[in-house]
Amino acid sequence: MKIIVLxxxxxxxxxxxxDPVTGTLIREGVPSILxxxxxxxxxxxxxxxxxxPGTTVSIISMGPPQATYMLRECLSMGADDAYLLSxxxxxxxxxxxxxxxxxxxxKKIGDYDLIFAGRQAIDGDTAQVGPQTAQxxxxxxxxxxxxIREVKDKTIVVERALEDGFEVIEVQKPCVLTAIKxxxxxxxxxxxxxxxxxxxxxxxxxxxxxxxxxxKVGLGASPTQVAKSFTPPPKGAGEMLSGTxxxxxxxxxxxxxxxxxx
Amino acid sequence: MAVKLxxxxxxxxxxxxxxxPQGALSMDGKLAVIGPECNMCNQCTEPKFxxxxxxxxxxxxxAEVGVDISLYKDVWVFAEQRDGKLMNVSLELLGEGKKLADxxxxxxxxxxxxxxxxxxxTELYEYGADVVYYASAPELxxxxxxxxxxxxxxxxxxxxxxxxxxxxTHIGRDLGPCVAVKxxxxxxxxxxxxxxxxxxxxxxxxxxxxxxxxMATIVCPKHRPQMSTVRPGVMSKLxxxxxxxxxxxxxxxxxxxxxxxxxxxxxxxxxxxxxxLTDAEVIVSGGAGVGSAEGFATVKKLADxxxxxxxxxxxxxxxxxxxxxxxxGQTGTTVKPRLYIACGISGAxxxxxxxxxxxxxxxxxxxxxxxxxxxxxxxxVGDLHKVIPAIIDALG
Numbered sequence: 001m002k003i004i005v006l007x008x009x010x011x012x013x014x015x016x017x018x019d020p021v022t023g024t025l026i027r028e029g030v031p032s033i034l035x036x037x038x039x040x041x042x043x044x045x046x047x048x049x050x051x052x053p054g055t056t057v058s059i060i061s062m063g064p065p066q067a068t069y070m071l072r073e074c075l076s077m078g079a080d081d082a083y084l085l086s087x088x089x090x091x092x093x094x095x096x097x098x099x100x101x102x103x104x105x106x107k108k109i110g111d112y113d114l115i116f117a118g119r120q121a122i123d124g125d126t127a128q129v130g131p132q133t134a135q136x137x138x139x140x141x142x143x144x145x146x147x148i149r150e151v152k153d154k155t156i157v158v159e160r161a162l163e164d165g166f167e168v169i170e171v172q173k174p175c176v177l178t179a180i181k182x183x184x185x186x187x188x189x190x191x192x193x194x195x196x197x198x199x200x201x202x203x204x205x206x207x208x209x210x211x212x213x214x215x216k217v218g219l220g221a222s223p224t225q226v227a228k229s230f231t232p233p234p235k236g237a238g239e240m241l242s243g244t245x246x247x248x249x250x251x252x253x254x255x256x257x258x259x260x261x262x
Numbered sequence: 263m264a265v266k267l268x269x270x271x272x273x274x275x276x277x278x279x280x281x282x283p284q285g286a287l288s289m290d291g292k293l294a295v296i297g298p299e300c301n302m303c304n305q306c307t308e309p310k311f312x313x314x315x316x317x318x319x320x321x322x323x324x325a326e327v328g329v330d331i332s333l334y335k336d337v338w339v340f341a342e343q344r345d346g347k348l349m350n351v352s353l354e355l356l357g358e359g360k361k362l363a364d365x366x367x368x369x370x371x372x373x374x375x376x377x378x379x380x381x382x383x384t385e386l387y388e389y390g391a392d393v394v395y396y397a398s399a400p401e402l403x404x405x406x407x408x409x410x411x412x413x414x415x416x417x418x419x420x421x422x423x424x425x426x427x428x429x430x431t432h433i434g435r436d437l438g439p440c441v442a443v444k445x446x447x448x449x450x451x452x453x454x455x456x457x458x459x460x461x462x463x464x465x466x467x468x469x470x471x472x473x474x475x476x477m478a479t480i481v482c483p484k485h486r487p488q489m490s491t492v493r494p495g496v497m498s499k500l501x502x503x504x505x506x507x508x509x510x511x512x513x514x515x516x517x518x519x520x521x522x523x524x525x526x527x528x529x530x531x532x533x534x535x536x537x538x539l540t541d542a543e544v545i546v547s548g549g550a551g552v553g554s555a556e557g558f559a560t561v562k563k564l565a566d567x568x569x570x571x572x573x574x575x576x577x578x579x580x581x582x583x584x585x586x587x588x589x590x591g592q593t594g595t596t597v598k599p600r601l602y603i604a605c606g607i608s609g610a611x612x613x614x615x616x617x618x619x620x621x622x623x624x625x626x627x628x629x630x631x632x633x634x635x636x637x638x639x640x641x642x643v644g645d646l647h648k649v650i651p652a653i654i655d656a657l658g
Contacts, residue, residue, distance in 0.1 A: 011285065016475050028280035064298050091298040095439065096448055123472055125592075126451035128439040131407070135443035140408060140523040143436045157527070162432050164587075165532040167404075171524035219302065223328075223448030223485035227466065229303040229478040232615070238623070238639035240630075248642045249652035252624065255640060261601050261622045262568070262657075 001055040001151075003045040004106055005079065006117035006133065007038040009063050009070035013122045034070045037118025039186040040179040044148065045116050046078045047184065052151075056080045058112075060105050062090055062098060068202050075197035076189035083109060087206035092219030095124075099132035101217050104210040106137060112174055114156065119144055119178040127178070134176035141176035142169050146183055265302055269293055271316035278312050281305070283472060303478065328484025331424075331463075337363045338423040338487070340414070341374040341386055341394075342433055344405075348382055350540065351429030351494035356390040358497035359427055362458045362465070368424065369393055373417060375410055377403035387508040390500045395421070397513040401522060404529065405433045407440050408522045415444040417513055423487045425465055427456075430491040438491045448482040449489045454496050454596070465490070474592040474615030493596050495540035496619070539588070539595040544570025544603075547590055547617070548578055551606015551628060551646055555583040560650050561605055567654055573597065573617075575607045591616035605646040609634030626650070 015030045034042075042059065049055040059074045061067050062085040071082040085105045093101065106115065115134070120127035127143065134141030146166060147159040156173055159166045161180060189197075207214050215221060239255075241248040256262045274292035286299035287306070294316065306317040337359040342349040352372070359370040369392040374382060376398060383394045395417055401409040418426065418441065426441070428434035430452045442449035455468035465488040467480045482488045539545060546565040548558055558572065565572045573590040574583070590597055592612035602620035607613060609625070609632055617623070618637045625638035626649045635641040642649055 011283075011472075013472050013475065016283075016472060030285075032285075086298070088298050091300060092302050094448060095451075096442065099443065124451075125471065127435050128442075128449060128451055131436060131439040132443045135440055141436075141440070142407075142524065144432050160432075162529075165530045167526050168528040168530070169524050170527050175523075223446075224450055224480050224482045226302050226304060227479045227481045229305055229471070229476055231475070232470070232477050232618075238635075238641060240635065240641040240643070245644055245648050245652045246655070248644065249649060249656040252640055252642065252653060253656040256601070256622070256624075259622065 001048065001052050001114065002110075002112045003048060003055060003057045004109060004112045004115045005038070005042045005045050005057060005059045005074070006102055006115065006130065007042065007059055007061045007070065007074060008035045008118070008121045009033070009061065009067040010035045010121050010123045032066070032070065034073055035118050035121045037120060037122075037179055037181065039118075040181055040183045041116035041118045041177075042074055042077060042079065043184045043186040044145075044177075044179055045114070046187065048114075048148075048151065049078070058083065058109055060102065060109065061085065062093075062101050062105070065204070068204075071202050072197045073189065075200055075202075076194045077187055078193060081200070082202045084202055084204045085206075085210065086204050088218075089207045089214045090218050092222065093217065094222035094224045095126050095128035095132055096223055097217055097219075097221040098129050099136050100221065101210070101212070102129065102133045103136035104212045105205060106133070108205065108210055114174060115139075115176045117176060117178045119180050130176055130178035137176075139174050139176060140171050141178070142171050143178040144180050145177045146180055148177075148183075265296060265300060265304065265306060266318050266320050267294055267296055268316050268318055271314045273314050273316075275314075278306060278317075281311055283476060303476070329486050331484070331486050334422045334424040334486040336368045336393075336421075336423050337370045337425045338395075338418075338427070339370065339372050339391070340426065340428045340434060340437070341372040341382065341391075342405075342429055342431060343374065343376050343379055343382055344433075346376070346379055346382070348385060349429055349431060349494075350499070351431060351434075351492070351497075353389045353499040354494070354497040355427045355429060355492055356386065357499040358456060358492070359425075360390045360500060362425065362456060363392075365458045365460050366424075366463050371395060371423070373397075373414060375402040375413055383510060384507075388502045388504060388506045390503075390506075391508055393509045393511060395511045395513055397515050399515040399517075401517055402515070404526050405437070406522060406524065406526060407436055408524060409517065410437050411440040411444060412517070412521055413513065413515055414441050418445050418487060421511075424463060426487045426489045428489070428491045430493045434491050438489060442489050445487065445489075447485040447487055447489060448480075449491070450480040450482070451491050453490045453492045456490065456492065456497075464488075470592065470615055474612050495596050495598060539571060539573060539590060539597050542571045542597065542599050544568045544601045545573045545590070545597055545599045545617075545620075546570055546603045546605065547573030547575065547607060548584075548605050548646075549575040549607030549613075550577040550581075551608075552578060552583065553606075553647075557647070558584055560647055564603065564605075564650050564654060567657060568601070570599070570601070573602075575610070575613050604634050604638070605650060607634050608632045609637065
């Protein structure tokens with residue numbers, strides 16, 4: 001079996017804070033990490049590799065040159081080879097243009113049986129790139145995959161999480177499956193694997209390597225654009241109640257009654 | 263559209279390097295350089311970012327190949343039904359869609375897919391739909407990305423809506439991306455605010471990014487339809503008008519072999535209690551300060567007394583004290599009840615993003631500098647295990 005995993009390097013948004021004076025994001029010291037859902041995607045691919053000898057797992061990402069660090073981490077977890085799609089031409093891409101680029105990269109890698117991706121990246125939270133890459137490749141996709149039940153000859157049976165339960169879906173291969181954190185627990189790297197990973201070559205491809213026209217990728221091919229961005233305005237601070245606990249409780253109830261909230 | 267560095271204005275102070283949310287800036291000698299990580303978020307053009315105004319926002323002929331946007335009209339809402347019942351978010355979107363449609367003088371329409379769900383058409387009229395596009399087929403009985411994408415894309419190509427809105431449910435966020443690629447247009451995910459520019463009918467789609475640390479307003483200037491998925495519980499539905507009626511358009515549905523490449527074998531409803539946080543008028547939420555799974559009994563007592571439901575911060579869900587379905591916040595549910603009582607929740611930005619538009623917020627926390635107090639209407643510094651019983655007493 002040949003499996004391709006789509007991954008993204010993201011800033012750890014849990015570490016991002018706002019400068020109270022300027023209202024801007026403080027990015028200094030915020031580490032770049034493998035997007036958490038993508039780690040689940042990779043883990044599932046590696047688990048299938050463990051169960052099915054002869055399986056290979058390729059990892060592909062679009063991003064700046066420093067995303068090779070994240071790809072080395074993926075190799076250290078057990079991926080066989082890694083590809084980075086990197087070029088100034090890819091910059092400013094929305095999900096429509098990103099999926100075009102990733103689909104071109106996947107086609108260049110060649111044949112595959114399954115593609116895994118994380119459901120969404122924590123910096124953008126769109127959850128669109130996985131399904132859109134499938135559309136561009138002309139293959140089906142199932143998002144929010146919480147469990148793989150069975151890999152059959154021509155199909156795969158998976159569970160897709162819903163808000164109040166799940167669906168069992170049998171989908172034709174090849175297909176794109178997007179992973180949520182419930183799918184598995186990503187493995188750790190071993191020292192041996194880290195050493196091996198540094199011996200491996202990471203292929204870096206630009207638009208010429210992918211044979212895509214520069215007007216099909218990046219900002220110029222993105223239907224959506226950011227008109228503005230801003231830090232959310234904080235709601236004005238309210239009133240701190242004072243007194244003993246019973247006094248504060250009584251004041252609160254009185255005030256809520258006064259405002260007809262209760 | 264792009265961001266450009268005006269090299270004559272850059273003083274080489276390096277202040278911008280750490281401020282860029284994307285980390286796209288670096289120094290080349292005495293000049294800042296914009297790297298490929300730049301996503302044109304435009305923060306750097308603000309004076310507080312660069313005091314010398316060295317970053318300029320330039321309109322370029324981005325996304326050059328567009329469509330003739332004058333051919334597109336009306337606001338469409340995907341009427342998501344499960345088991346023959348409309349999802350609340352679809353009704354909320356009819357309310358929001360009506361507002362947008364009134365601003366630009368067009369109709370708000372629903373597109374409904376299912377099998378023999380005619381009975382929902384009246385409900386859609388009564389919640390504001392002027393027109394209902396209806397597709398009925400066995401292949402549409404339950405959601406399947408293949409069949410739904412084909413039917414909706416065919417309708418979009420034929421009737422050319424200006425705007426298409428989907429609820430940001432697990433289904434809407436799967437379907438939206440597929441339709442957007444087929445229709446060769448853009449899609450903005452998980453919006454929390456929509457506005458329309460009446461002069462050029464440009465939909466201003468505002469959404470949280472960066473884990474709720476940043477809000478971005480997205481436009482889709484040259485492609486149609488303008489498509490968004492919209493977070494449930496954020497928009498308001500209209501009051502139901504009994505006997506309101508509208509027009510019905512039946513869509514032709516046909517599938518070729520190979521159109522549908524997957525089958526929903528089974529739908530399993532979770533046995534867990536369904537928590538309707540989005541519909542709740544009162545939510546009493548517990549955070550790390552609750553201390554244990556048992557501690558939630560106190561929280562529940564107050565929720566029950568007020569006829570509300572129990573919410574929780576991510577910390578409690580991660581600790582296994584309570585099910586994920588109770589989680590309020592960026593990665594949980596966004597809520598806007600009439601009253602939100604936060605007990606022992608410090609107020610991480612991800613949590614605030616999911617509850618700060620509540621009408622009234624009460625915060626109870628031991629630490630007087632907890633960020634939750636910054637969004638609270640009323641704050642009480644104290645131990646929730648003492649304060650909650652006191653409130654229940656005060657309620658009589």
